[in-house]
Every structure is written in structure tokens, then in C-alpha cells.
Amino acid sequence: MALLRDGELEGYRLERPYRPDGVGDILRGRIAAAMPALAGAFVALPDGETGFLPEGDVEGRRLPPEGTYLTLRVTRAAQGGKGKRLTARIPQTPGEGVLERGPDAALRWALAHPQAIVLADDAAEVARLRRALAGSSRIRQAAAFDEALEDETARLHDASWSLPGGGCLIFSPLPALTAVDVDSGGADLRETNRIAIAEFARQLRLRDLAGPILLDLAGLSVKQRTALEPELRAALAHDGPTQLLGIGPLGLFELRRARIHPPLHEVLADRSLTAGLALLRRAARESAVAPSRRLALHAPAAVIAALESMPEALAEFAEGAGRPIELRVAGQEDVTDA
Structure with a gap:
């Protein structure tokens, strides 16, 4: 799925319907083991997986006894051996297994942007979205991805992203953090870094990076990098999940971005x-x-x-x-x- 504003790519999600991440699912789960040291409990889920329910996501902040069944909503996808994050702060309804699947990116974006035209190249997908959106006439069957959009989204699968005028961004996802390096490629350092800052903010959204993130600008002293911090803050201002923490002792910008869905590099693993x-x-x-x-x-x-x-x-x-x-x-x- 691609989200375009005035023809420019603003959002991208690669999802596999037959292997959903589960975010937004409503399901019944059983408290398998209370973990006071972790301020929560492990929950046995219908798909055989184990999720984690923080005590702060239970009414009254008191976990029920082990063996109790609860109606839960998945708030965060599984990550690196850690189970899905859950909340019990929803109406408790009877039932078994998965009661309702969460919305995919196409539906989430269609709901978030009620004036947007939605193009899908598959008749079944058009019908699905029209049912979900009460027959909205803005859902149209057409070629959703032209050759240019196919090429641009395919480039997101690479670890590097070329910058106009020279240089590139290099993304290095690790289990504990993601490091992003700006390579000037011999171009003017100040101009390359300014271009890189704007593109870095866009790439955070397109790749849906999450967790701790380090940004290493090309060259420049710590003082010169600090002078660019307002530009970075402005570029990130409309990205709600991202928090800019400042410059660390190594001269790297430190950020933290909330995780909800798996980042693109995990989907492509x-x-x-x-x-x-x-x-x-x-x-x-x-x-x-x-x-x-x-x-x-x-x-x-x-x-x-x-x-x-x-x-x-x-x-x-x-x-x-x-x-x-x-x-x-x-x-x-x-x-x-x-």
C-alpha cells in the first residue's frame, strides 16, 4: 500500500494478508503466568503464540488470577522473540479465538484520510474496501502502482537511498537499534546534510523504523551538527511516534520511535x-x-x-x-x- 500526497510518496506498507501482524485484533486470551517483576503477565493466545499484558492495561491495574480468560486487543506486533503487546481496556465480551481482525494499512489510511481517492487493482479488494467504508464512491478499480511508483517503493527494500545532488543515506538495522549514516559522496557537506535531514524524516515513515535510532551526519563538528538540530526537529514535527532526544557524546543524533507494526526490514527478513x-x-x-x-x-x-x-x-x-x-x-x- 502506498499513500501519496500531491503525487509524492508519503507512506508505504508491505503487508502479507496470509501472515498478518495482528495489530488491532480483538481476541480471547488466557492469563498463563503472572510476572510481577515485569509488571504484567504472559497470555496464551488463540494462534498458539504468547502475548504480554502490562498491568497498566488492565482496569484497576490489577491482574486477574492465572487461568482467567479476557477479551484483549493487540496494540503492538511481536518483535524479536517478544510476544504481541496486549490491552484489556476494551469491553469484555464472550467468545473464543480471534473475535475480530484489525484493519490493514489500506483501511487505516482510507479512514484517516476521508477525502482521499483509493485505487485498488483487484476487484475483490475494491469490493472489500467498499463494504468496510459503507459503499464509498471514492474506492475505484484502477492500476494502483504505475512503473514509477513500483520503482520508488522497490528502492525502499535497499539499505541505501541516494540523495539529490550526490551522497546517500545508509540504513543499518540491528536487533537493539537502527544506525543511519549520511555519506556525502564528495558533495558539499552542509547542503548534503540539509537534504539528508529532510529525506531521513521521510524514510523513517516509509520504512516504519522503530526503537532507538542513531543518525550520523556527514562530517561537521559537534557544534555544526548542533546548529542543524532545529532543522531536524522541524522535519520530524509531524511524525507523532518519533521523539528526538538530542545529540549524544559521540556527536550522533539520538531518537526513539514507537513501534506498533513491524518495520519494513523485518517484513523483508x-x-x-x-x-x-x-x-x-x-x-x-x-x-x-x-x-x-x-x-x-x-x-x-x-x-x-x-x-x-x-x-x-x-x-x-x-x-x-x-x-x-x-x-x-x-x-x-x-x-x-x-
Whole structure:
């Protein structure tokens, strides 16, 4: 999903409907283990996972006894072995399992921007959004991603982002933090850093980076970097999840950005699945142009196995194309051939 304002890319989410992050889901869970030292409790969830319920997210801030069933809402996606974050501050209703799925990015953005035109290239998606938005006429079936938008969003999958006039931003996500380096590439330092600050703020949103973030500007003394802090604060002013903490002793800007959904680099962590789904999307576009053409997808064994692990995606392709796609194991050099 892409959010555009006056033709400029303002938001981007890559979501896999058959592997949702669960944020916004309403479900029933059982208190499995109270953890006073963590000021909360671990909760057994319907999908076999374990979530965490802080005591501050329970009415009266008192956790019920172990074994108690509660109606819960997922407020944050799982992260690096840590379960989903939960709240019990919602109406307690009977039922079992997942009672209601949370909205995806397309629906969240459509609700947040009630004047926006919503384009979807799939008839079923158009129908889904119209049902969710009470038949709104602003939902239209059309090519949602043209070639330019495909190229721009594909660039977000790379660790570096080129800057106009030279230089680039380099993103290095680590388990504990994300480091972002500005490489001037020999261009003027002051101008490159000013351009980098504006683009850095945009990339935070597009990549949905979260947790501790360090920004290392190109060159400049600590005093010169400090002089650019107002520009950085202004660039981040409309990004609610981000808090600029200032410059640390190493001369790096320190930020903290709230995590709700998985950042883009986590969604893309399974490289075989990412490559396979990209090939499947390409095959779907080719099938739409030439419906009578039979397609075979050639890819390394790991990519084929990843696609086979998501049969719903293959079934969706077959429904749209009118026939299944043939999967063939090939050498690594064929990973981009469909």
C-alpha cells in the first residue's frame, strides 16, 4: 500500500494478508503466568503464540488470577522473540479465538484520510474496501502502482537511498537499534546534510523504523551538527511516534520511535519469500496483459519452497490468472526470471 500526497510518496506498507501482524485484533486470551517483576503477565493466545499484558492495561491495574480468560486487543506486533503487546481496556465480551481482525494499512489510511481517492487493482479488494467504508464512491478499480511508483517503493527494500545532488543515506538495522549514516559522496557537506535531514524524516515513515535510532551526519563538528538540530526537529514535527532526544557524546543524533507494526526490514527478513512474492506479482502483471499465456516461474529451491509455504498466495494468483503457475527449481542465476 502506498499513500501519496500531491503525487509524492508519503507512506508505504508491505503487508502479507496470509501472515498478518495482528495489530488491532480483538481476541480471547488466557492469563498463563503472572510476572510481577515485569509488571504484567504472559497470555496464551488463540494462534498458539504468547502475548504480554502490562498491568497498566488492565482496569484497576490489577491482574486477574492465572487461568482467567479476557477479551484483549493487540496494540503492538511481536518483535524479536517478544510476544504481541496486549490491552484489556476494551469491553469484555464472550467468545473464543480471534473475535475480530484489525484493519490493514489500506483501511487505516482510507479512514484517516476521508477525502482521499483509493485505487485498488483487484476487484475483490475494491469490493472489500467498499463494504468496510459503507459503499464509498471514492474506492475505484484502477492500476494502483504505475512503473514509477513500483520503482520508488522497490528502492525502499535497499539499505541505501541516494540523495539529490550526490551522497546517500545508509540504513543499518540491528536487533537493539537502527544506525543511519549520511555519506556525502564528495558533495558539499552542509547542503548534503540539509537534504539528508529532510529525506531521513521521510524514510523513517516509509520504512516504519522503530526503537532507538542513531543518525550520523556527514562530517561537521559537534557544534555544526548542533546548529542543524532545529532543522531536524522541524522535519520530524509531524511524525507523532518519533521523539528526538538530542545529540549524544559521540556527536550522533539520538531518537526513539514507537513501534506498533513491524518495520519494513523485518517484513523483508525472509529473503526467499520476498523474492518469490515479487516474482509472483510480476507474473500476475504479465498474465493480465496476456491472459492466454501459460507461465512458469523459475527460481532457486529456497524461493520455490517459500512460495509453497504460502499456498494462499499461489491460489490467489491462480484465481486471477485462470490457471495455476508452474513452479520450477532453477539455479541462483534465475531468481529474477518469471
